[in-house]
Amino acid sequence: MARNGSTQAIMVTQKDYRDLANLLSARSASPGRDSDYLEQLRDEIERAIVVPVSLVDPDVITMNSRVKLRDLNNATCAVYTLVYPNEADITRGRISVLAPLGTAMLGYREGDVIEWNTPGGSKRWRVERILYQPEAAGELSAPSQLRPAPTARPVQ
Secondary structure, eight states: OOOTTOOOOOEEEHHHHHHHHHHHHHHHTSOGGGHHHHHHHHHHHHTSEEEOGGGSOTTBOOTTOEEEEEETTTOOEEEEEEEOGGGOBGGGTEEETTSHHHHHHTTOBTTOEEEEEETTEEEEEEEEEEEEOTTTTTOOOSOGGGSOOOOOOOOO
């Protein structure tokens, strides 16, 4: 199961589809350096099977899912949460849906292999486990990119 040029159907919730379409629309108005990433994301969601939130399978990567991936090139594992660009922080494992791996993760299932080409060579990851999926947890909040950022509070 590969990503670059893949025709494998991916599953996306109606909510994620709507939120991502809004993100694409807003970012397309002034694409700048994100234009290639925006096009890749647009291609992914255009080929997606869009389902109501209540019908998404619990083993599918949706927005804000926390996922354990195995790098098949070196057998290491990593845990990432798929987030909107303004919430990305790779040092905390929060990967943007506009990053190549983030776009590639969207809609894939446990056991799937994600493969894509980079300037440094082919990358392959297997989805080992969905550790958290908001839909399965019953958490259906407002679109992430529209929520205000939490205020930092000093630890006492």
